Amino acid sequence: MYHTVVIGGGCLGAAAAISIQRKLNNLGNKDKVCLVEKAVLCAAESSRHSGIVRSANADPDASVMASISTKMWKDLSAVWGIKMELDEFGAIWIAKKNSDGENPAWADLSDRMKKIDLTFEEIDTSSATEKCGKTLLTDKNESYFYEPGAFQLDPSILRSTLYDAIDHNGVELMEKTEVDTILTKGNQILGITTNNGKIDAKNFVNATGAWSSQLFSKIGLKIPVTIEPVS
DSSP states (O other): OOEEEEEESSSSHHHHHHHHHHHHTTTOOOOOOOEEESSSOOGGGGSHHHHHHEOOOSSSSHHHHHHHHHHHTHHHHHSSSSEEEEEEEEEEEEEEOOTTTTOHHHHHHHHHHHHTTTTOOEOOHHHHHHHHHHOOOOOEEEEEEEEOOEOOHHHHHHHHHHHHHHHTTOEEEOOOOOEEEEEETTTTTEEEETEEEEEEEEEEEOOOGGGGHHGGGGTTTTOOOOOOOOO
């Protein structure tokens, strides 16, 4: 009997499993967390992400949460007990100017970010070119905003770090383990059956992403999932 079973071994599922196990360890709780993945760790969408971590967002609450997340990634040793290499070079945001040559919506966003101590400031064309070099083709009809706190993770380094954190914190990882049946009693999930046997737990976390609809339709739960292409 596990304390928690996390279904789905992408970035979010792995992070959930590691964080729950570490909290149990810190409390002196000997219970275990199991991470179930039908392929291998970070094999699906997590293997194809940009790796860009940034905080500026039109929703202030989302920005606060992202800013907290950014600080955690940068001090991962305090969160998971291990270190990770990352590229801290900031990000340039590009927006089209209005017909009057201004961009009030983005200027307003910059002001709102200042209120939560997040640097997101407009810079001139020469500064943008200086930061990006010849890779940036500037346009007089565009505005450039700089977020120095943004950084990028290499997907392969992230994957290795997740494996290390899983081992370091004692999470039991079950790869190539596909859920066949969800065992319920009323509204309570009691366990799951997989191609590698039955797994019981007190708690279950759905971190299956695009697989959610397929998996949870088995117990009458409709979970709409939309995968949006990003270029």
